[in-house]
Each structure stands twice: as structure tokens, then as C-alpha cells.
Amino acid sequence: MGTLKSKINIMILTQKKGSLILGSSGFLLLLSSLFFSPQDELLLLVASMLMMVSGSLLYFKKVYGSSLAGIKNDGVWFNALTAEGIWGWALGIALTGFYVAIYWFPEVLGFNTNGTSTGLVQVFDPLSYALNGNAATQWFLYGTLYTTAILLFGVKFIWKYRHNRYQIIRTLSVMFFQLCFAFLIPEILGKLNPETPYFAKDLKNMWPLNYYFLDQWHLKNMLNGGNLGLFFLTFGLALMFIISPILTYLYGKRWYCSWVCGCGALAETAGDPFRQLSSKKISVWKFERWMIHVVLVFISVTTIAVLWSFLSSNSTMSWFSREQFIGGIVIFILVVMALLFFWKTGALSKDAKYSLLSLGIILIAVLSIQAFSGEKNILFINSYKLQKWYGFGVGAAFSGVLGVGFYPILGSRVWCRFGCPMAAILGLQQRLLSRFRITTNGGQCISCGNCSTYCEMGIDVRAYAQRGENIVRSSCVGCGICSAVCPRGVLKLENDRLENRINSENYPLGNTL
Amino acid sequence: MSKNTPKKSIVIIGNGISGITAARHIRKQSDHTITIISEETPYFFSRTALMYVYMGHMRFEHTQPYENDFWEKNKINLRSERVTQVVNKKQILEFETGATLAYDILIIASGSKPNKLGWPGQDLKAVQGLYHKQDLDTLESWSPTIQSATLVGGGLIGIELAEMLHSRGKKVHFLVRESSFWNKVLPPEESEMINQHIRAHGIDLQLETELKAIESNEEGRAKGVITHKGDRIESQWVGLTVGVTPNIDFLKNSDLALGRGVKVNSYLETNLPNIYAIGDCAEQMEPVSGRRSIEAVWYTGRMMGETLAQTVVGNKTKYAPGHWFNSAKFFDIEYQTYGNVSIEPNPEEEHHLFWKHSNKNQSIRLSFNPTTLELLGCISMGIRLRHSIFDQWLTDKEPMDRVIQYFNQANFDPEFYPTYEKELSLEWELSKAKLIL
Numbered sequence: 024m025g026t027l028k029s030k031i032n033i034m035i036l037t038q039k040k041g042s043l044i045l046g047s048s049g050f051l052l053l054l055s056s057l058f059f060s061p062q063d064e065l066l067l068l069v070a071s072m073l074m075m076v077s078g079s080l081l082y083f084k085k086v087y088g089s090s091l092a093g094i095k096n097d098g099v100w101f102n103a104l105t106a107e108g109i110w111g112w113a114l115g116i117a118l119t120g121f122y123v124a125i126y127w128f129p130e131v132l133g134f135n136t137n138g139t140s141t142g143l144v145q146v147f148d149p150l151s152y153a154l155n156g157n158a159a160t161q162w163f164l165y166g167t168l169y170t171t172a173i174l175l176f177g178v179k180f181i182w183k184y185r186h187n188r189y190q191i192i193r194t195l196s197v198m199f200f201q202l203c204f205a206f207l208i209p210e211i212l213g214k215l216n217p218e219t220p221y222f223a224k225d226l227k228n229m230w231p232l233n234y235y236f237l238d239q240w241h242l243k244n245m246l247n248g249g250n251l252g253l254f255f256l257t258f259g260l261a262l263m264f265i266i267s268p269i270l271t272y273l274y275g276k277r278w279y280c281s282w283v284c285g286c287g288a289l290a291e292t293a294g295d296p297f298r299q300l301s302s303k304k305i306s307v308w309k310f311e312r313w314m315i316h317v318v319l320v321f322i323s324v325t326t327i328a329v330l331w332s333f334l335s336s337n338s339t340m341s342w343f344s345r346e347q348f349i350g351g352i353v354i355f356i357l358v359v360m361a362l363l364f365f366w367k368t369g370a371l372s373k374d375a376k377y378s379l380l381s382l383g384i385i386l387i388a389v390l391s392i393q394a395f396s397g398e399k400n401i402l403f404i405n406s407y408k409l410q411k412w413y414g415f416g417v418g419a420a421f422s423g424v425l426g427v428g429f430y431p432i433l434g435s436r437v438w439c440r441f442g443c444p445m446a447a448i449l450g451l452q453q454r455l456l457s458r459f460r461i462t463t464n465g466g467q468c469i470s471c472g473n474c475s476t477y478c479e480m481g482i483d484v485r486a487y488a489q490r491g492e493n494i495v496r497s498s499c500v501g502c503g504i505c506s507a508v509c510p511r512g513v514l515k516l517e518n519d520r521l522e523n524r525i526n527s528e529n530y531p532l533g534n535t536l
Numbered sequence: 537m538s539k540n541t542p543k544k545s546i547v548i549i550g551n552g553i554s555g556i557t558a559a560r561h562i563r564k565q566s567d568h569t570i571t572i573i574s575e576e577t578p579y580f581f582s583r584t585a586l587m588y589v590y591m592g593h594m595r596f597e598h599t600q601p602y603e604n605d606f607w608e609k610n611k612i613n614l615r616s617e618r619v620t621q622v623v624n625k626k627q628i629l630e631f632e633t634g635a636t637l638a639y640d641i642l643i644i645a646s647g648s649k650p651n652k653l654g655w656p657g658q659d660l661k662a663v664q665g666l667y668h669k670q671d672l673d674t675l676e677s678w679s680p681t682i683q684s685a686t687l688v689g690g691g692l693i694g695i696e697l698a699e700m701l702h703s704r705g706k707k708v709h710f711l712v713r714e715s716s717f718w719n720k721v722l723p724p725e726e727s728e729m730i731n732q733h734i735r736a737h738g739i740d741l742q743l744e745t746e747l748k749a750i751e752s753n754e755e756g757r758a759k760g761v762i763t764h765k766g767d768r769i770e771s772q773w774v775g776l777t778v779g780v781t782p783n784i785d786f787l788k789n790s791d792l793a794l795g796r797g798v799k800v801n802s803y804l805e806t807n808l809p810n811i812y813a814i815g816d817c818a819e820q821m822e823p824v825s826g827r828r829s830i831e832a833v834w835y836t837g838r839m840m841g842e843t844l845a846q847t848v849v850g851n852k853t854k855y856a857p858g859h860w861f862n863s864a865k866f867f868d869i870e871y872q873t874y875g876n877v878s879i880e881p882n883p884e885e886e887h888h889l890f891w892k893h894s895n896k897n898q899s900i901r902l903s904f905n906p907t908t909l910e911l912l913g914c915i916s917m918g919i920r921l922r923h924s925i926f927d928q929w930l931t932d933k934e935p936m937d938r939v940i941q942y943f944n945q946a947n948f949d950p951e952f953y954p955t956y957e958k959e960l961s962l963e964w965e966l967s968k969a970k971l972i973l
Contacts, residue, residue, distance in 0.1 A: 503951075
């Protein structure tokens with residue numbers, strides 16, 4: 024008996040090692056193109072991808088397939104990769120290096136602006152020609168690797184949580200949206216419409232996460248992009264003002280953040296081993312609230328300023344004047360502020376105050392734009408420069424370098440938590456006007472802390488659960504892992520009526536006090 | 537109102553869930569000076585979570601529900617001391633360090649300690665229970681030298697230790713005196729489900745097996761156990777998990793009335809004025825009907841703390857827990873219970889409706905009165921049920937027909953999970969037909 028079991032164990036161990044070697048050989052093969060330009064890039068691409076995919080799938084099968092279904096967190100805090108140890112740092116540095124190369128030194132990867140690329144970028148030429156008809160760029164390389172990571176680690180995640188249907192369906196959803204909406208459809212649409220100017224063709228990438236959606240060049244390209252351009256403009260606006268508010272009301276911001284969004288998709292799949300590294304300190308939560316509101320103010324003001332400039336110089340392309348536009352914005356903000364002030368301040372003092380403050384600053388900024396700005400210069404600063412800073416400072420440095428590069432150090436949702444410009448908008452609505460909450464199951468909580476530990480957004484879930492209170496937090500992305508890891512069946516993600524959604528009781532259920 | 541009462545010095549012995557809950561609620565409603573004494577850890581942690589620290593799911597810090605500055609912010613003094621004597625005539629505590637502390641009100645919440653039943657070899661090295669943080673540290677220090685471990689006693693801590701050791705690759709032998717795991721609490725079908733699940737994880741579960749002696753090596757460390765059947769099991773570590781006893785040895789020379797625990801009335805008052813006892817260490821002299829005199833459970837500890845805080849701030853309140861509930865997780869199978877489900881029900885008073893999934897580890901058992909058909913209780917395995925709904929149903933003495941009809945409201949499983957209400961309802965119709973026959 025004993026020897027048979029140890030033989031099986033040794034077999035599993037060797038197979039694990041074998042599959043790891045297979046996968047990393049594929050990866051090294053791919054990386055070799057950085058140093059030796061490939062003779063046959065198609066062969067190299069296919070061979071390395073096949074080795075990486077089959078190696079990792081075999082590995083995941085050995086890790087999760089050979090044990091009973093259930094929570095798989097054994098040893099998470101003993102592992103040098105997942106507990107901020109040496110391997111975690113090594114991976115963090117490697118990922119950060121990759122992002123620095125992509126954003127600022129693409130030539131290191133073989134990208135050549137003026138001619139044929141070499142190296143790693145060249146390896147992806149065959150796929151790029153097939154999908155969009157052009158040679159690969161560093162961004163195509165990045166998109167392909169990004170999508171591959173989500174698909175591979177998505178399979179891993181499904182294996183890991185195969186007993187949990189919410190996790191399976193949610194993961195299939197992010198895999199689908201990444202593969203089709205973010206990767207395939209934009210590439211294919213690009214191929215089918217080679218003569219139209221460039222505009223973003225990822226349907227799910229809405230403003231302000233896509234911060235350049237309302238930039239002058241982007242608006243112009245959409246307006247000049249025929250029916251397709253008009254469709255993307257209309258859909259983008261509908262997404263912002265109609266679809267997103269309705270879906271967030273019905274399901275909370277999870278419909279986007281953990282079911283659709285590409286940043287969320289990577290965090291939930293490739294980032295899953297690092298979710299426990301997010302800080303749960305109250306001081307960090309305070310910082311988070313400041314951050315997301317500052318980002319919201321910044322993105323709103325610069326976008327309004329950019330639109331103001333657009334309307335100033337392109338009055339013929341629009342149905343309304345720049346003065347009407349500013350007036351509309353002022354009325355909109357005043358209405359939201361009034362609603363917030365009269366309706367919700369009592370129950371939600373802190374969040375409501377932050378939001379009121381942010382909106383107030385935006386309002387003052389908008390009026391100042393109207394009063395003090397010329398044609399191009401907004402408040403004496405060039406608004407395009409501001410946008411460009413944001414694009415590089417926040418969009419690139421933060422979302423890529425810090426957001427993904429630091430997965431193994433700061434957790435998988437650093438960007439979503441502190442930098443995402445959608446966080447404040449969707450979060451504010453989730454907190455104030457949504458049917459979504461995480462219900463606490465009466466008095467069953469034992470304060471163990473699994474929920475808080477594995478919350479990738481750094482929410483101290485236990486603080487609510489142990490008081491018998493529902494969790495209604497603007498940052499919750501609805502991944503459902505707190506509920507999955509709870510050993511006592513205490514947490515349930517639910518959409519229900521608004522009454523008693525925030526249930527502050529003196530005592531958890533069970534006592535007759 | 538109570539904020540105006542004269543300020544008193546309240547001292548709490550023990551920083552577990554009972555003592556901490558009492559302190560928090562006293563603080564919410566009064567300005568009394570609050571001091572919590574603990575010899576175990578500087579800060580409150582969740583005892584039930586110790587297993588996850590050993591398994592690497594969490595670090596020890598993660599088991600602490602409040603940040604370290606919470607206590608100072610809330611003016612709750614924490615002292616690391618070992619109490620050696622309660623001198624009630626002077627209203628002071630004496631500590632091992634020689635220091636003393638005066639109190640106006642003393643709350644004893646000193647918890648439990650693991651039982652030892654007088655086995656030969658029970659005091660050898662690498663023989664221990666699991667209750668205190670120190671027990672976890674001791675286990676961790678032995679861990680690198682354990683290949684094979686034996687657990688004695690088939691309760692909740694026993695199965696936790698089995699899961700813990702198994703997660704670190706140790707061979708686990710699990711000796712259970714009873715004919716099936718935890719069958720004093722779980723009905724036969726549920727108990728058998730857990731037996732099979734334990735074995736499916738590769739644990740050597742030995743039912744109807746008792747410990748006879750623990751063998752020692754030359755260094756005085758356990759090297760194996762002998763069962764009452766005469767079998768010898770090699771193991772470098774032995775876990776004794778045959779229940780817990782109130783941790784009250786330090787009160788032996790005080791004037792407190794002691795039984796198995798500190799004796800209290802229904803107001804949690806001891807025989808001495810201004811001294812109360814709550815949690816695992818309290819022994820109810822008149823327990824609430826149908827309940828045991830000592831309930832070493834997280835939830836009851838919390839409720840006693842909530843109740844006593846009321847009394848301390850001047851609103852004298854009887855300990856009156858609501859409907860019984862509890863939960864646990866046996867490896868991968870979650871367990872929840874509400875109300876009363878007897879193991880050997882009197883057929884005049886209690887019938888059971890039992891449904892089990894044909895191939896998954898899921899079941900629901902509802903107990904009801906065969907005459908009035910009112911719901912009495914529930915046990916679920918692998919299925920999450922809503923506490924608030926069951927609490928309401930038990931209060932309303934809801935008839936089974938309505939319970940079955942509205943069972944989907946009690947479903948607390950995550951979204952998209954397969955439902956079982958149809959199967960349960962079918963089972964109920966069958967069972968009703970039998971009842972009429």
C-alpha cells in the first residue's frame with residue numbers, strides 16, 4: 024500500500040517536472056529569437072507556442088487533476104513565488120523589464136519603425152499577417168502574449184475551481200471577451216477596413232479606461248471612419264451613458280471588472296496566484312479612496328478640456344457648440360451632486376463626501392475652462408500634453424509596469440484598485456445605486472480571515488462578516504473568491520432589492536438581545 | 537445613559553472571542569477602564585483559523601481580526617501576564633511576575649485546554665493537543681521530523697489536524713473510538729459520508745479503535761502508538777484530540793465555586809459578586825433547555841460576551857441564546873446545522889426527511905414533528921443554507937409543507953450552482969405518503 028502510494032507520488036512528481044521542463048523550453052525557444060534572428064519564424068512560433076501550451080496544460084493537470092476538487096491554497100504562504108519570496112521578486116523584475124521594453128525600448132524586442140522587424144517581434148509576423156494583414160509590431164506581440172496568458176491561466180483557474188460554477192462561468196466569460204473582443208475582432212476589422220484611419224475597435228474598452236476615446240484625433244478618425252467608425256462612436260457613448268449604468272445597477276461593477284474587462288481578465292487568471300498579496304490595511308484603503316477620486320477628477324477635467332478644444336476648432340463636425348457642451352456638463356454635475364447631497368449623505372458619509380468633493384472640483388475646473396481658456400490652451404496648460412502625460416504616466420507606467428510587473432509583490436489588482444479611471448465611476452454607482460452586495464450569512468462567521476486574505480482588492484471582508492453585516496464596497500469587483508474560500512458558508516454574492524442592502528445591526532444573528 | 541455611571545475598572549482574563557466581544561461592547565456603551573489579560577498572545581486572533589496557518593493558507597497575522605492599533609484607539613488595555621491567583625477579598629489579581637492588578641469587575645474568559653485521559657506515554661515529547669497558539673508553534677517545531685502521525689479522538693479538532701498534517705505530506709493515522717466519525721453529533725448517513733471522504737484523501741481512518749499506550753524512543757519522544765487491538769503504528773508525533781476542558785486550574789485556590797468549569801447562573805454571575813465567567817470556561821448551573829451546561833463553541837462564546845457587556849454597563853441581561861446553529865468544514869465538505877436534529881429521534885416526537893445527492897457529497901436532513909409537521913431543525917452537507925431564513929422558520933414553527941415550498945429562499949450556494957429543491961420536494965411527497973400510511 025505505502026510503496027504503491029509513494030510510487031504514484033514519485034510518478035506525479037516526475038510528470039510535473041517533465042511538463043515544467045517542456046513548457047519552459049518552449050518559452051526559452053521563443054526568447055532565443057531575442058539573440059538569434061530566426062530562420063523560419065513560422066516554425067519557431069508554432070513550435071514554441073505548442074511547447075508552452077502543452078507543457079503548462081500538462082502541468083496544471085498534474086497539479087489539480089490528481090487531487091480531489093476543493094480549495095487549493097495549501098502552502099501559498101510557504102512558496103517563494105507566491106509569498107513575496109525570491110522567485111516572486113525575480114518574476115516581478117522580469118515582468119517589469121518586459122513592460123519597460125514594450126513601452127520605451129521596443130527595439131530591444133526587435134521592433135523596427137522604419138522597416139522589417141527582427142527578433143521576437145519578427146516571430147509574430149506570420150500570425151499578424153494572417154489576422155490583420157500587416158507586419159507585427161511590439162503591440163501585436165504584446166496582445167498575443169497577453170491573450171495567450173489569459174487563455175492558459177484561465178484553463179488553470181477553471182481546473183483549480185472546478186467545483187465552483189460561478190468561477191467556471193466567470194472565467195469562460197473573461198477568456199471569451201479577451202480572445203474575441205479585445206484580440207480577434209479588432210485585428211480582423213482592421214484587415215477588412217484597411218483604408219479607414221485608426222480608431223480603437225475593442226467594443227468593451229470604454230471611456231475612461233480608454234482615456235483617448237474622446238481625444239480629438241480619435242473622434243476625428245471615428246467620424247471619418249465610415250459606418251464602422253460611427254458605430255464605434257455611438258456604441259462607445261451608449262456604453263458610457265446607458266449600458267454601463269444599467270448593468271451596474273443590476274449586477275454591480277462585477278459585470279465589467281471580473282467578467283469582461285481585459286485588465287481584470289489578466290488579474291483573475293495569470294494574477295490569481297498573487298491575489299493574497301494585496302494590502303488590507305486601513306491606511307491603504309484611505310490612500311485608495313484618495314487615489315481613485317484624484318484619477319477621476321484628472322481624467323474628467325482633461326477629457327472635458329480636450330472636447331472643449333475639439334469643439335472650438337471643429338465647430339462644423341458637431342451638433343452643438345462648445346458653450347452648450349460646457350453648460351450641459353455643468354447641469355449634469357449639479358444634478359448628480361444634488362442627488363448625492365440630499366439623498367445619500369447620511370448613510371454613506373465617507374464615500375459620498377469624497378465623491379461630492381471630486382465632483383465639486385470637476386465643476387470648478389469646468390467653469391474655469393470656460394472662463395479662462397483660449398482656443399488650445401486650457402487654464403494656460405496644453406490639454407493634449409496633460410493627456411499625453413496621463414497616457415504615459417498612468418496608462419502605461421501604472422497599468423503595465425506597476426499594475427502587472429508588480430503582481431508578485433503588490434497583488435494582482437494594484438492598477439484596478441489605485442489607478443483605474445473607471446474605479447471611481449463604477450464604484451460610486453455600485454456603492455450608491457446597485458442591487459449588488461455580498462450577503463453575510465447571519466451569525467455564522469468565525470473571523471478566520473480567509474476572505475480578507477484572498478481578496479485581491481484588499482477589502483477587509485471579515486470586518487463586515489464578523490459583525491453580520493453585508494459587504495457593500497465600491498471597490499469590490501465581484502470575483503467571488505471570498506465566498507469560495509469561506510469554510511463556513513458565510514458569504515454570497517447577490518443581486519437583490521435596495522432596501523436593507525446595508526444592514527447595520529448591533530449584533531450578528533443568533534443572540535436574542 | 538450608562539456613559540454617566542461612575543467609572544469602574546473592568547478586568548478580563550482571556551483575549552479569545554468571549555473576552556474580546558465583552559470588551560468591545562462594554563467600550564461601545566461606557567467609559568469604564570478595560571484591561572484584558574492574556575498569557576497566550578499579545579493580540580486577539582481567531583482560534584478556529586490556526587489550522588490555516590499550518591496549511592499555509594494564511595500567515596498568523598491574517599488570523600487577527602483587528603489591526604494592532606485598534607486596542608489603543610479604543611482605550612482597551614492589553615497586558616501579557618499569567619494570572620496565578622484571584623484574591624477577591626482585596627479585589628486584586630496576582631500575576632506570575634509578582635505584579636498585581638485591582639479590579640472592580642472581573643470577567644473570567646480563560647477558555648479551554650485539551651483533554652488527556654491518562655494514557656501511558658501521554659506526556660512524552662511530540663505528544664500534544666491543538667488549542668493554543670503555543671500548540672501550533674510546538675507542532676510546527678516538530679513538523680520537519682514527522683513522516684507519520686497518529687491522531688486520537690474523532691472530533692472537530694481531530695479532523696482539522698488530519699487535514700493539516702495531510703496538507704504537509706505526512707502520513708496520517710486517525711484513531712476513532714466510535715463506530716463512525718463524530719456520530720454523537722452527525723446522523724449515520726452524514727457520518728458515513730465523512731468517513732468515506734476522509735479515506736478518499738488518503739487518511740488511514742481506523743474506527744472502533746482506542747489508544748492503549750504511546751511508545752517512547754531513547755530521547756523521550758513518541759515513536760509509535762499501540763492500539764487496544766494490539767496493533768502498533770509507527771508515528772513520530774501523536775495528536776490527542778479527545779475534547780477540551782475548561783481552563784480553570786489557576787482558580788483552584790480562589791473562593792469561586794467550580795465544577796468542571798466556573799459555575800455561573802443564567803446572568804453569567806459566579807458565586808462572588810462582581811465576578812462573571814463567559815465562554816468555554818463557564819459552566820451553566822441552569823442551562824437553557826435542550827442545551828449543554830458547557831458549550832465550547834465560537835458562537836456561544838461571542839453571545840455570552842455580548843450579553844455580559846449589557847449587564848456590566850448597567851442593563852442586567854439574562855444569557856438567552858437563540859436557536860442553535862453551528863458549522864464546520866470536513867476537508868472539502870462544508871457542514872451547517874440549524875435547530876435540533878437528534879441522532880436517535882423518538883419516533884413520537886421527531887421524524888427526519890433526508891435527501892442525498894446520488895454521487896456528490898451533498899445532503900440535506902430536515903427534522904420535524906410528525907404530528908404538527910413543524911420544522912425542528914436541519915443538517916446540510918456540501919450545501920449552504922441561509923441562517924436568517926432558518927432562524928425565522930424555527931421561531932415561527934413553520935410547517936414542513938411551507939418549508940419545502942419556499943426552500944429556494946434558504947439556498948445560500950453561490951450563483952449558478954445546481955439546485956436541489958425539486959429532489960427535496962419529491963422526497964418530501966414520498967415521505968408524507970408514508971406518514972399517512
